[in-house]
Amino acid sequence: MNFSVLATQFWSLCLQGVALGFIYVLISLGYTMVYGVLRLINFANSEVVMVGTFATVIAQVTILKNATDSDPLHGFKLIYTLIFALVFSALICGVLGVLVELVAYRRLRALGTNRLASLISAIAVSIVLSEAVRIYSHSAPLTSPRLLEKWSFGEVAGANFRIDTVLIIVAGSIIFFALDRFVNRSRLGKAIRAVSMSEENSKLMGINLNRVISLTFFIGGLTTGAAAFFYTTVYETTQFNVGFNLGLAAFTAAVLGGIGNLRGAFYGGIFLGVLEQFSSAILGSQWKSVTVFLVLVLVLLIKPSGIFGEAVQQTRT
Amino acid sequence: MLNIRDKGASIWENWNRMKRVSFVLTVIVLVGLLPYAGTFPLTSFLNTPITSYQAVLVYPIAMFVLMALGLNIVVGKSGLLDxxxxxxxxxxxxxxxxxxxTTKLNTWEILPFGIGFAMLAGLLLGLPALRLRGDYLAIVTLGFGEIVRIIALNLTQTGGPNGVVGIPNPPPxxxxxxxxxxxxxxxxIIFIMILLVIWMVRRFTIRRPGRAWEAIRQDEDVAALMGVNLLVYKLWSFSIGAAIGGAAGVIYASKVMFIAPDMFTFNVSVLILACVVFGGMGNMWGVILGASILAYLPERIRFISNSRQLVFGLVLLVIMNVRPDGLLPRKKREKIKLKGAK
Known part of the structure; x- marks a missing residue:
């Protein structure tokens, strides 16, 4: 127990937590969007994150030919590389999300089977993805080149506004805001919301169900891929097994906020990021997931639908 | 679709008691002789490359069957996703x-403690968690699995990441x-435990708890309206499942003599759940078949060592898409009767 950090590093921990939280927010959108439409946990999303981190490194090293040990980039080349890697990773993950839906969910959905069958087939897809990447990478960690020189904008109340922290917060907010606008204002977003309210009725209204579901997986994949890019930019290394912990944290965030609800995922993710930072500073990082789960259980006991969620239907297996 | 289950059930129902008893005894003897199947020429195709066939038979096959039967009570019978x-x-x-x-107790004396602690953990987790529904229950149980592993990893009493070494084998x-x-x-020993579990589950299924679980699985609200005490029967299902898992854990630790937190990852939970769903939720024979196949397959194809998990994932994916209700799904007799009534 080390409560003295609360006095000395309070704002710094908050800032780090918010930055980490934005990564969780973007991943948890991949869970919450799919849950909203299908009422199914998209178990393969954790491996989509993992593939995204590899895609980011591949975009930088193989496609743009930046050596792993090269100096940080500057100016136009930096911006170009960052945007290219972000878009590449997001697109790969988006397409992967659509493929996951095609392979793991579509046939089972057409047969109208129990939910657990889809769960297991999604788990099977995630085994396939993580094993394929493990064989491809020979189980070795992959290092990404340092793109950003880690300079700081300055300190405010002990919180160090480093360039990557600021980048995540700004870009993450933009992506979330854009998505929120898309779902709440556009025609396709309206279709997504309609399907999440009632599949039957939206079919009657002439909505192409398969297309809307594919679109949802695509958007979930896009944000997940963006999160994978930010993760790689900050931690600069990845491995075939990074997906599990990230996915678990993001899923917890989605449940905390109320699964199936965009803004819930936002608050849940930020809350979880800050909570993780504080619990690792106070109790030691090995206890952080224990704290997170205890908080989750407490929240669910007090408000079983998550902080911002509506009541979930009963599971039928 | 090929319906082995109904075919089997109709043959079984046409048999008299004599035939049934002799059939069951034959099956028990045949399964009991399985450890020697590797050396017998006719059945030597069962042999697993690289790992010893007899070792595979104990862990993972028999162990997975036992645990899958335990999880089947929770997931298959009462419909609680754990x-x-x-x-x-x-x-x-x-x-x-x-x-x-640390003590002088032997395995058989510790077995009741192991079962007791597991049941206690099931109760402690179940009391808050079973009030939740559906996917929320799933995430809380998932978290519980991780918490137990992390606690084992970080406490000095459990040996931290090094685990516990020098666990004694059971006395003869x-x-x-x-x-x-x-x-x-x-x-x-595990086979006897499996038989006990099968007997126990069969008794439960036709008695009050089994009917209560079935009602809860089909519709919680209706079950509650019919006067089923939801929390009590869910807790029973949870802690009986937990007890079977605990018993499997005691025997496992005593056999391998060494345990470490790495052995108890989320992947094991997923595999056991896959066994249940793959075999056919709620149907014991399906679950046994599914667990045997899923435990045996990765060992049998060990010669393609590097990509065997990949092949395993692909097989699981294909089978789930072809037979979404599992290999031997539960009876749907109720449905057929309903159709007839109309």
Whole structure:
């Protein structure tokens, strides 16, 4: 127990937590969007994150030919590389999300089977993805080149506004805001919301169900891929097994906020990021997931639908 | 679709008691002889490359069948999605590890403790968690599985990441010795436990708890309206499932003599759940078949060592898409009767 950090590093921990939280927010959108439409946990999303981190490194090293040990980039080349890697990773993950839906969910959905069958087939897809990447990478960690020189904008109340922290917060907010606008204002977003309210009725209204579901997986994949890019930019290394912990944290965030609800995922993710930072500073990082789960259980006991969620239907297996 | 289950059930119902008893006894003897199947020329195709066939028979096959039967009570019979079943396995294993190395108790004396602690953990988790529904229950149980592993990883009493070493093997019973490289004895012990579980589940299914679970699985609200005490029967289902996991953990720790937190990851929970769903939720024979196949397959194809998990994932994906209700799904007799009534 080390409560003295609360006095000395309070704002710094908050800032780090918010930055980490934005990564969780973007991943948890991949869970919450799919849950909203299908009422199914998209178990393969954790491996989509993992593939995204590899895609980011591949975009930088193989496609743009930046050596792993090269100096940080500057100016136009930096911006170009960052945007290219972000878009590449997001697109790969988006397409992967659509493929996951095609392979793991579509046939089972057409047969109208129990939910657990889809769960297991999604788990099977995630085994396939993580094993394929493990064989491809020979189980070795992959290092990404340092793109950003880690300079700081300055300190405010002990919180160090480093360039990557600021980048995540700004870009993450933009992506979330854009998505929120898309779902709440556009025609396709309206279709997504309609399907999440009632599949039957939206079919009657002439909505192409398969297309809307594919679109949802695509958007979930896009944000997940963006999160994978930010993760790689900050931690600069990845491995075939990074997906599990990230996915678990993001899923917890989605449940905390109320699964199936965009803004819930936002608050849940930020809350979880800050909570993780504080619990690792106070109790030691090995206890952080224990704290997170205890908080989750407490929240669910007090408000079983998550902080911002509506009541979930009963599971039928 | 080929319906082996109904075919089998109709043959079974046409048999008299004599035939049934002799059939069951034959099956028990045949399964009991399985450890020697590897050396018998006709059945030697069962042999697994690289790992010893007898060792595979004990862990993972028999162990997975036992745990899948336990999880089947929770997921298949009562419809509660438990993603942290490995926690109970770990609690049983650590009970054996700690008590076995620090006290003079032997495995058979620790077994009740292991079962008791696992049941207690099931109750402690169940009391808050079983009030939740559906996917929220899934995430809380998943978290519980991780918490147990992380606690084992970080406490000094559990040996941290190094785990517990030098756990004693069980003492002999009826002249049957238990040693690290003598697998047949362990197989028979787990086989007896499996038979006990099958008997127990069959009794439960036709009695009050079984009917209550079935009602809860079909519709919680209706069950509650019919006067089923939801929390009590869910807790029963949860802690009986936990007890079986704990028993499996005790035997496992006592056999391998060494346990570490790495052995109790989320992957094990997923595998056991996959066994249940793959075989056919709620149908014991399906679950046994599914667990045997999913445990045996990765060992049988070990010669393609590097990509065997990949092949495993692909097979699981294809089978789930072809037979979404599992290999031997539960009876749907109720449905057929309803159609007839119309």
């Amino acid at each position: 993603l942290g079943y490995v926690a109970f396995f770990a609690i049983g294993a650590y009970t054996m590890g700690i008590l076995g190395t 019973i009826f002249g049957q010795k238990f040693e690290l490289n003598d697998h047949a004895g362990y197989f028979w």
